[in-house]
Amino acid sequence: MDARVAEVEVSSSTGIAINTSHLVKRYGEREVLHGLDLAIAPGEFVAIVGRSGCGKSTFLRLLAGLEQTTAGAIVLDGKTSAGIHPDARIMFQDARLLPWRTVIQNVALGLPKDKRAAALAALLEVGLADRADEWPANLSGGQRQRVALARALVHQPRLLLLDEPLGALDALTRIEMQCLIERLWQQHNFTVLLVTHDVAEAVTLGDRVVLIEQGSITLDLEINLPRRRERGAAEFAALEGKVLSRVLDGQLCPN
Amino acid sequence: MSSRTKSFRSDWLLSWLLPVTIVLGWQLAAQAGWLSTRILPAPLDVLKVGVQLASSGELYHHFLASFKRAVTGLLIGGSIGFLLGFVTGLSRLAQNLIDSSIQMVRNVPLLALVPLVILWFGIGEGGKIFLVALAVFFPIYLNTFHGLRSVDKDLIEMGRTYGLSRFALFREVILPGALPSILVGLRMSLGYMWLFLVVAETISANEGIGYMTMNAREFLQTDVMVLGIAIYALLGKSSDVLAGLLERHCLKWHKGYQT
Numbered sequence: 001m002d003a004r005v006a007e008v009e010v011s012s013s014t015g016i017a018i019n020t021s022h023l024v025k026r027y028g029e030r031e032v033l034h035g036l037d038l039a040i041a042p043g044e045f046v047a048i049v050g051r052s053g054c055g056k057s058t059f060l061r062l063l064a065g066l067e068q069t070t071a072g073a074i075v076l077d078g079k080t081s082a083g084i085h086p087d088a089r090i091m092f093q094d095a096r097l098l099p100w101r102t103v104i105q106n107v108a109l110g111l112p113k114d115k116r117a118a119a120l121a122a123l124l125e126v127g128l129a130d131r132a133d134e135w136p137a138n139l140s141g142g143q144r145q146r147v148a149l150a151r152a153l154v155h156q157p158r159l160l161l162l163d164e165p166l167g168a169l170d171a172l173t174r175i176e177m178q179c180l181i182e183r184l185w186q187q188h189n190f191t192v193l194l195v196t197h198d199v200a201e202a203v204t205l206g207d208r209v210v211l212i213e214q215g216s217i218t219l220d221l222e223i224n225l226p227r228r229r230e231r232g233a234a235e236f237a238a239l240e241g242k243v244l245s246r247v248l249d250g251q252l253c254p255n
Numbered sequence: 256m257s258s259r260t261k262s263f264r265s266d267w268l269l270s271w272l273l274p275v276t277i278v279l280g281w282q283l284a285a286q287a288g289w290l291s292t293r294i295l296p297a298p299l300d301v302l303k304v305g306v307q308l309a310s311s312g313e314l315y316h317h318f319l320a321s322f323k324r325a326v327t328g329l330l331i332g333g334s335i336g337f338l339l340g341f342v343t344g345l346s347r348l349a350q351n352l353i354d355s356s357i358q359m360v361r362n363v364p365l366l367a368l369v370p371l372v373i374l375w376f377g378i379g380e381g382g383k384i385f386l387v388a389l390a391v392f393f394p395i396y397l398n399t400f401h402g403l404r405s406v407d408k409d410l411i412e413m414g415r416t417y418g419l420s421r422f423a424l425f426r427e428v429i430l431p432g433a434l435p436s437i438l439v440g441l442r443m444s445l446g447y448m449w450l451f452l453v454v455a456e457t458i459s460a461n462e463g464i465g466y467m468t469m470n471a472r473e474f475l476q477t478d479v480m481v482l483g484i485a486i487y488a489l490l491g492k493s494s495d496v497l498a499g500l501l502e503r504h505c506l507k508w509h510k511g512y513q514t
Contacts, residue, residue, distance in 0.1 A: 066412060084415065092413070098410060098431070100431040109417055109419070109427065110414075
């Protein structure tokens with residue numbers, strides 16, 4: 001078992017570099033994204049925040065290749081991307097596990113061969129190796145998201161796209177998951193793009209926090225706090241407050 | 256554990272209380288002469304004639320004839336229904352082409368077709384199997400079509416992002432997602448299968464449970480008639496139990512089927 005874990009860690013890959021230029025997405029008459037320019041370095045952890053409906057999820061789905069761009073380009077590792085990138089994995093707000101497959105079969109989904117060993121190693125990384133042969137219906141929400149994370153990790157992705165994966169979890173489970181994601185990111189060095197509406201989460205995890213408002217980037221803030229950031233710390237609170245007041249446009253409770 | 260077994264046993268006893276009481280009352284009424292055997296024979300007499308026919312091999316002969324018809328009809332109608340449901344469920348073009356026609360035919364009361372069927376197939380095996388096949392076709396077709404169409408789109412999207420091929424996507428996501436609905440269709444069609452078999456066999460036949468029952472009517476053998484009806488009921492019940500077991504096996508991942 002230990003040898004298998006080591007194998008996964010050694011073969012960890014480096015992240016994908018992302019460049020988007022003048023990215024536009026229109027649904028019929030309605031323009032959702034108005035020319036986004038964003039550059040992300042390999043291995044960087046970027047958190048995207050914004051109110052619901054601001055276009056942040058659409059941006060992520062464009063990067064994942066799940067939607068077609070209307071105009072502009074997405075360049076991944078110097079190549080213009082078309083469709084679903086083989087080294088990118090996406091995690092959704094719901095775990096989207098196949099209910100008719102056991103936990104380990106879900107993790108092994110789409111693996112070519114040597115399925116069980118690799119899947120078990122990935123499950124071990126998220127701490128769920130002992131639930132391998134259970135049905136997803138018997139897991140809690142947080143455990144399901146951990147299985148979904150293992151399913152993404154088993155492919156050794158170079159880009160992890162997280163579409164509010166912790167949004168439906170309770171506060172304590174969410175903090176646990178944040179630690180887990182941070183640890184795995186540090187181990188594997190992939191690029192992470194996290195879309196969230198939780199500013200504290202963005203400041204906890206992101207190297208950068210990007211704010212999207214009505215389809216445009218209005219803030220791109222570097223977070224220079226040392227890792228294992230503590231929510232109570234004064235600098236943390238200051239940064240969180242800064243982003244939050246920007247999101248809310250200075251009005252905490254509008255009259 | 257033991258308290259659960261106990262409550263299970265008392266539930267079981269309770270559910271059998273009413274039918275057993277009715278049969279006992281029936282037996283008593285027949286014995287006391289309140290109930291003419293020309294209207295209803297005593298349950299014990301039905302049992303006696305059952306044993307008698309079974310030991311002479313006659314019952315087995317009729318049972319086999321009915322069973323063959325039912326299964327042949329189910330296989331023909333069921334596989335056509337499944338295949339068409341499959342095609343229309345997966346392809347818009349096929350849906351536009353076929354589905355509305357099938358929906359139109361579905362609204363024809365099938366039993367109204369009986370005179371035509373006799374005209375087409377005569378009174379041989381063909382007509383009986385045709386009726387059964389036609390009856391099982393619709394529930395299987397409709398539920399296969401509906402099952403394939405209502406598979407969770409989010410799961411399909413997930414499968415695509417994980418690079419599943421079209422075939423793998425079908426095997427891993429679409430078919431298992433449609434299976435609960437397909438099995439409901441199978442269960443419904445099993446009910447229709449026996450219903451239409453009875454109709455077909457009572458019209459005309461020279462072997463089968465229905466023939467046995469109709470023949471008994473000619474001779475006022477009410478015990479054989481009730482026996483025939485009881486056998487139909489048993490067949491219906493056992494195919495339902497079988498379908499239930501199949502469901503429990505195929506859907507063991509489903510919360511509703513876990514104990």
